[in-house]
Amino acid sequence: MTALRPTEFAAMLAALTRHRGVLGSLVADAAQGIVVDASLQHGVAGDAVAALAASLYRKARLSAGAAGLGAVSFLRLEGELGNICVMGAGDLVLVTIAESRTNVGLLRAEMRRAAAALA
Amino acid sequence: MSDHARNSVPDQIRRLSDELARDPSSLAFIALGDALRHARHLELALKIAQRGVERHAESAAAHDLIGRVSLDRDDLLRALEAWTTAERLSPGHPGARRGMGYVLFRLGRLDEAAACLAEAARTGDADAAAALARVRALLGVSAHANADVPMIELEESEADHALGPPPANPLDRERARRLFAEALGDGNHTALLLDANGLVVAGAYVTEDGTDVGSEIGGELRGVRDEAERMSRYLELGSWKSVVFETDVATVAMAPMGEEDLLLVASDQSTPLGLVRRVTERCADRARRWLAEVA
Numbered sequence: 001m002t003a004l005r006p007t008e009f010a011a012m013l014a015a016l017t018r019h020r021g022v023l024g025s026l027v028a029d030a031a032q033g034i035v036v037d038a039s040l041q042h043g044v045a046g047d048a049v050a051a052l053a054a055s056l057y058r059k060a061r062l063s064a065g066a067a068g069l070g071a072v073s074f075l076r077l078e079g080e081l082g083n084i085c086v087m088g089a090g091d092l093v094l095v096t097i098a099e100s101r102t103n104v105g106l107l108r109a110e111m112r113r114a115a116a117a118l119a
Numbered sequence: 120m121s122d123h124a125r126n127s128v129p130d131q132i133r134r135l136s137d138e139l140a141r142d143p144s145s146l147a148f149i150a151l152g153d154a155l156r157h158a159r160h161l162e163l164a165l166k167i168a169q170r171g172v173e174r175h176a177e178s179a180a181a182h183d184l185i186g187r188v189s190l191d192r193d194d195l196l197r198a199l200e201a202w203t204t205a206e207r208l209s210p211g212h213p214g215a216r217r218g219m220g221y222v223l224f225r226l227g228r229l230d231e232a233a234a235c236l237a238e239a240a241r242t243g244d245a246d247a248a249a250a251l252a253r254v255r256a257l258l259g260v261s262a263h264a265n266a267d268v269p270m271i272e273l274e275e276s277e278a279d280h281a282l283g284p285p286p287a288n289p290l291d292r293e294r295a296r297r298l299f300a301e302a303l304g305d306g307n308h309t310a311l312l313l314d315a316n317g318l319v320v321a322g323a324y325v326t327e328d329g330t331d332v333g334s335e336i337g338g339e340l341r342g343v344r345d346e347a348e349r350m351s352r353y354l355e356l357g358s359w360k361s362v363v364f365e366t367d368v369a370t371v372a373m374a375p376m377g378e379e380d381l382l383l384v385a386s387d388q389s390t391p392l393g394l395v396r397r398v399t400e401r402c403a404d405r406a407r408r409w410l411a412e413v414a
Contacts, residue, residue: 052350060364063339067332070367079356
């Protein structure tokens with residue numbers, strides 16, 4: 001695993017990344033898509049994940065705004081081989097990259113708890 | 120006879136270009152943009168209009184010009200956005216109301232189009248009144264429905280050009296609008312099928328106050344499919360199957376349909392995620408069959 005300079009998010013990110021099938025987790029600036037801290041397995045491009053996930057999250061927020069649906073709390077992109085999960089936490093987003101075998105329900109609950117501590 | 124009528128269009132464009140060059144902050148860009156538009160130099164007209172809006176961001180007339188040029192370029196969403204801005208800057212702006220009416224007509228939202236055109240017609244706008252008569256004819260409503268709206272004979276006018284061809288047969292439109300009714304069942308769900316430009320192909324998204332916000336949502340979601348594909352490709356996730364997001368009051372699921380379309384299903388926040396998934400699959404089946412039928 002690789003890790004950036006430890007921050008107050010390090011322990012929480014490490015705990016998420018220990019989940020079965022999770023390849024990495026990171027905290028990013030929601031507006032800019034810039035990584036704040038990350039815990040990633042080797043080969044996972046944290047910068048790209050943060051930028052793409054924050055961009056998709058922003059689009060979801062705009063469409064939710066257009067429909068009067070309120071704030072977006074959780075977003076999941078499901079691919080054939082894996083998932084990207086994004087949880088909003090104020091001006092930050094918590095992102096996890098997970099294989100398709102991951103129990104997303106459990107991961108979502110863990111992310112919700114972690115995001116509550118972030119906000 | 121006006122100067123506009125006396126001068127040829129190239130002369131008029133040259134004169135207005137000179138005027139704008141002498142004083143780049145002048146509002147001559149509006150007349151120049153329209154002259155270019157009438158001469159079918161639409162890309163140049165758009166550039167002039169954009170520069171004008173950069174200098175005069177608070178001018179409703181400048182946004183109105185962007186709306187006219189965008190409509191001529193068949194960029195309906197951009198036109199609607201421009202006229203919405205013009206209306207916000209100058210509530211009741213007749214050009215904005217008329218323009219919104221044109222776009223809503225082209226989107227097949229005839230009731231809303233009629234409402235916008237009626238407001239513009241009340242200000243004495245003859246083009247809006249002519250367009251309103253045409254919309255009402257399609258709706259099967261008497262041209263006299265509102266006594267305060269002047270009655271205009273249907274004749275060739277700029278409105279006919281702006282309105283373009285009538286939308287699909289009203290029965291087809293209604294069928295498309297209600298496409299997902301059976302698949303959605305009795306639960307608190309709604310579904311939309313959007314094309315690559317975010318335009319509503321089928322379904323509806325009606326808010327609690329009865330407003331159909333399908334077009335607005337479609338506009339915001341324009342490009343989301345490309346983004347999901349890019350993300351899946353870059354992160355080697357294989358083909359993307361769905362994007363689901365949860366908000367304070369709803370769960371929204373999106374899935375790719377065919378080569379370019381996007382299916383969106385929204386459910387009440389209390390709906391379990393697994394049920395949202397099942398409803399989305401049912402709607403996807405329905406959309407696939409329908410797309411095959413109309414192809």
